[in-house]
Amino acid sequence: MKIGLYPGCSLEGSSREYAESLRAIAPHLGLELEEIEGWNCCGASSAHQLDHTLSLALPARILAQAEKQKFPELLVPCAACYNRLASTKKDLANDASTRDKVTDLINMPYTGVTSVQNILEVLNLVLTPDVQKKIPAAFPHKVVCYYGCLLVRPASVVHAEKMEDPMQMDDLMKRIGATPLDWGMKTECCGASLSITRTDIVGKLCGNILEDATMRGAEAIIVACPMCHSNLDMRRKEIERVTGKKFSIPIVYITQAIGMALGLDAKSLGLHRHFVEVSVHGKNKVQQNVSSPSMAAVS
Amino acid sequence: MSRIGVFICHCGENISATVDCEKVAKTLASMPGVAHSVDYKYMCSDPGQSLIRSAIKEKKLTGVVVAACSPRMHEPTFRKACAEARLNPFLCEMANLREHCSWVHAKGDATTDKAIDLVSMLVEKVKRNKPLFPIKVPVTKTALVIGGGIAGIQAALDIANAGQKVVLVEREPSIGGHMSQLSETFPTLDCSQCILTPRMVEVAQNPNITLYTYAEVESLSGFIGNFTARIRKKAKSVDEKLCTGCGECATACPIKKIPSEFNTGLGMRGAIYVPFPQAVPNKPVIDRSRCTYFKSGKCKFCASKCPAQAIRFDQQDEIIEIPIGSVVVTTGFNIKETSFFPEYGYGKYKDVVTGLQFERLLSASGPTLGEVKRPSDGTVPKKIVFVACTGSRDPAKGIEYCSKICCMYTAKHAMLYKHKVHDGDAYVFYMDIRAAGKGYDEFFRRAIEEDHVNYIRGRISRIYERNGKLIVRGADTLLGAQQVEIEADMVVLATAAVANDGAESLAQKLHVSYDAHHFFAEAHPKLRPVETNTAGIFLAGACQSPKDIPETVSQASAAASKVIGLFSNAELTREPIIAVVNRTAPPLFSTCVGCFMCQSACPYHAIEQEEIKTREGKLIKMVAKVNPGLCQGCGTCVAFCRSKSIDLQGYSNEQVYAEVMELLS
Amino acid sequence: MSMQQRVIQHENLLKFLGEIISSGKQLYAPQKKAEKTYFLPASDVHSIVFDYIQTAESPKELLFPKTERMLSYEQVDGKLKMIDHAEGEIFPERVLFGSHPCDAVALKTLTDFFRHDVPDAFTQKRQDSLTVISVSCIKADDNCFCTSVGTSPGDTEGSDILLTPIGNAKYYVEVMTEKGQSLFAAHEKYFENSDIISKDKYLTKMSEVFSSSEVTARLSKAFDHPIWSDASLRCLGCGACAYVCPVCSCFDIQDEGTDKKGDRLRCWDSCGFSLFTLHTSGHNPRKNQSDRWRQRVMHKFSYMPERYELLGCVGCGRCSRACPADMNIKEQLKEITEKIEG
Amino acid sequence: MENNFEPKIVAFVCNWCTYAGADLTGTSRIKYATNVRIIRFPCTGRIDYNLLLKAFAQGADGVIVSGCHPNDCHYTSGNFHARRRWIVFKQMMEYMGIDMRRVKFSWVSAAEGAKWADIVNTTVNEIRELGPSQEYLEMSRQGVA
């Protein structure tokens, strides 16, 4: 299945392992990723604080570019970028005057035909039963799935059905043989951008999350958003300092979990970049990483 | 040639201050068709009215126009005066010279000319009035009460005690409704069974009340005084006459594990069951969807055990038709299930229950015989959290109204819990306490001061389970929105009161309008709260909007008094301002061509299809026919009819045409 | 009054008509309007249409308009003032040009009919102030059947002046009446002398399809014949045939207004409508469409000849052309002569 | 140039809302122009568009049609039917070239006495600007020989 890809800054910078694991598992799932040419920053949370029109124009330019490259769907792995693109599409869909203002700004035609998909929706499509046959019970660990906020809210933009108790990631983990545990912190806040200004709050909030997960006996917390991963993983020392407790539970991207289930080697999944040592691994023997055409294009 | 009497009123000097009444009277005197034209200081006074009466007699007037105040004020007065002088009251019209002329214009010729125009317009209208006679509609002296809760019971008893016949239809196997599920009732804490059961027995014993339980209204046709109700008596599979209610069959039934609706799923019942001990009638029914015999044809244990041989597996649903004069809808309400609330676990956690379920736990006849126990493991909860406004007053959930009764029953729940578990802690998260009834606020204060219930003003954001405990995360807005986290053993949600399921289809069957939340629509919120827009159909209780028992009972009695009033005279008389389809001589019979678009336009379903046949019965044509009992005289059909075959008495085409012509000529 | 024979060139004819207009008389001539030709007041001779078979509406409008004010009344400070438009109205001098001989005959029949026993002042005054310059027919279509009803493409009856096109833009002029003569004299310069021309060879050939006397004879026994119901099955009961017919003369009186002021109007009516004979009691002597279709034919071909020695049809074919259900009266009359025994 | 043309305006109103509203204008003694004559109907659903045609033919310069606000109708749906009729009638009249600025449609409830006075005054001024209604009156005289 050919699909457009908008990596966004985190996947090039602080969460490179998310991009590497995604590109590693793509060929095994029959997923052909084609990057947006000359993509720009999505504005993330800072844009819509400063200037509403700018916060719409930036994502609009990305979507306009996607239309130029004739992508019917656009995969946006990072939850923040996904949220910005999806809410821009909705805002522009029913507000012709703003749409015209934005199209002037980006001087590109924009009609809003490309559909914006997050990682869970795409994985749900490609992790088909026959792919599952290749990796039976290949990731036999008790895990908890942490959705965070931007993947499930606001309901009007992100049409997740049980907003307070989402099950998409749990379902995906079941497909690769994991046993997702029921826990209360699925959509609790990790402190998000406070991680720079008020690391103490992030420490307390992430402490609660880690404590609840460890207390239930989870061997790993599965995430699908660079911000969640960096707060729970990179800030681990800070969290331990604030809470005064030791947590060794690793934080694993859903793409890395699938990669391990496929038996791909740790380096290609970027596990070596984690701050907390990844103590879980796939059951299958380690395969050599298959080079995929898209890889060639990028490197 | 018509002989019209014109009477110009000075209304003291409200009219004569700016309108030259003498000139108006003089001008009208010379108008063709006017036989008598005078002005007088107070037309509505007794001498004024006698002026009209004597003029009618002396001048043999064929019509009267009184030019005075608004017809909305004194039209009945002057029409009665004409009737006393043996002139058909509908040959009397009023011209509004006060509100529409003298009070709103300055003194001057323009004002007087306008007065002359208005009066001459009404003279032309009166010339074309026809004598009309009030419509007499026979009334069947039997009332149909739909819904056997406290509202239905009260209404039925009031009507029956007034000597009228009542048919009470209840969908469940027993009457009693939600009140029978309650433990004790606020604000007096008297046990609901003790005050309800005698009424239920009274209903069963009252000779004027025919009780059909496990039955539903199939259809209602006809109009006020002349309804025909078709009731579907669902098959109970038990012969009510033979059954003595001994209960052997229930004990014999091998199936025990059916969640009892009466106990809101906390207790179990068999396939053949009596919903609760004090049920009226105290006769079992077989739940055919769960009974093995109806699934595989085997078992029949209950039949073998029944001493009176009263089990009838072959019994079929029965449809009975009853002539009905008036209907009282008392179908009550329902409450939202816990599964409706995502933030409280979508009904996953067993110990998160609704208010009604907690009532069952408190009730002596409940599954735990009145002991408060956690449904999950049966232990007595030491810390319990009550959450008010769950779903109510929440536009995001689509329920923006307040359910009115939760504040009071939540306080009662907390109080009763403290009476039963002295060392337990009760917390109530609330937004505002609404305890406005008689003795209500004092009751609520007692819960805080005497029973030490902790009231925390704030909403809770999430409930989740952590090693057996329910973590309730909320905020206390009186302490500066400080976050509160309680490890509770049990949580009771005071969920929103919503319309009973099936309310919408019942409303459509009765042609009664309902609001966006499927509560039945009253005719006027302040002045006609127990009536509907459909003549002869009344409302009472929570089916109209959530309300507590005292208010429900008073509405039930109010609706009953409406029915009794309706039945108090042999015939129903109604204003003859109704539409009539014209009839002409054969071979045309009527200019109506039977397109029946008027039928779909009529808001009161007052237009029927009538077959015109030859003497031998061969159909000649179908024409529209207006039912005088239902037509309210809005005239939409009249202006709509393309061939002008239907006309409105009192505002006929000729009359309004003449008014326009006279006004502008 | 001797019958002078003259000829007129086409461009002279235009000048002649132009002069009539400038002389202040109202000239009505056939002009084109949305693919159909009508007799309309002409202000510019170049818009006049010369080669047409038949106009959509007949010229009867000039004698018997579709809506005519007979009298009006008004209450002026209590007193009723009445104006009788037959006296009060002045009827302007008018010239009709371009009508075919059948129409001219029709106008004559109409005036004769309205003059029968109580003369109708309105049509009489209009007829007096009207001069008819007809043009013989050099072409026809199969709706025409003037020869079967006693007239012909070159008939001079009813016309004050009859022009017959004789080729190379010349017309043979026959002046029939004083009115024609006075109009001719006033513009004599446009006419040239000529000897008698037998005009038949220029006229369109029109064979007789039936004999009207034969039809009249058979109709007296045809009242209950089934021929009427078969033909009239498709008749929709509108008034088109009556209103385009140059001879139909039925009218309905309508009073419009209030007790203070109003008018009494004379409007066309048609026996095709059921309302025409509906009694207030609801009874209708002509219950269905075949009765009414029969009435139309009987009135023209049986009752009028019997009572007024006038034939109610000039064979102009307008009713057949105008009929939405293609009720062809020529076909019906032919059938009558064939199917009903003499 | 002070325009002192006094237009003749007819108002077709429904008895339960606008007529009662006009009564309220009276009881609150709010003055308004004398040009308007009110004709009472049980409901706006009862007002036949032919009455407007007849009013203009008889020389009315303006017409006001007013009744209950949507959902207020005493007969529940009379005003909804009326609204549909006026939507089609207005566009048909404009399609056939009749200037509908002489017709004012409005909702006036029984509580809006002031609004009724305001509607009357603004309508009278607007019609005064438009001047006497000639086109329709001429129409009724053309085509008669």
Place this chain on the structure above:
Amino acid sequence: MQALHQKAKELLESGKVQVIIGYGDGSGDRVRPVFISKAESASDLIWDDRCRQNLAVYLNKPEIKKLGVPAIVATPVVVKTIIQLISENQLKSSNIVVLVVDNDVVSELTDNASLEAYSAGHPVVFPPFVVKEIKDIAEMSIQQRNKYWQDELSRCFKCYACRAACPLCYCERCLTDNNQPQWVCVASHAQGNFEWHINRAMHLAGRCVECGSCTIACPVGIPIGLLTIEASRIVKQEFGQEPGLHCDADSAMSSFKVEDTETFIK
């Protein structure tokens, strides 16, 4: 044409219908309605693009009803008319047989569903000259439109051929025949004509299936079909309802939606 003759013969011989209402050769090159009740004269039926008059007008005529159960040769607009008449309780699909001809294949439509399916498959297409007229008038100012219609309607002499030719004008006593009060002036002066034509348009709003019979029938060539086309356009644009599609549809003008919107009621 053969298929039509064959089908007509079968229907008559089988006694399923007693009369076939169809098109036959008329005078000159014209086409006229024919009513065939004998099987052997079934061959009089013709079918070509001259057949445009709406024969549904004869279904309600007493003289035709007397002949028994009819079959009717139907163009797409006639099918739409029949559906509209069914929805207005004037006809029942059980007692008529509708014959539709598509490139010489004759099919019988005898129930509501088949009629509706056929109607849905054949939307009304206006001939180019009508499209042009509609566009021209749409671009006119209100004064130009006034002059245009006054000029056109001045030719009307109230022969009511438009009413007679229209299958949806089935009232036994029309509004115009009503004289207490005289809603529509009988005289054909400008006011009388205007009142008649605006009432005709209002009565057909949301009902006219735009078959064009009225325009064809008008002896003085007034494009009155444009009035009913405009009325239907307004109803479709404002209420989204179209006639002639469903046998149980509520007519647009006798129903309403609470959310109907307009801008002129203040």
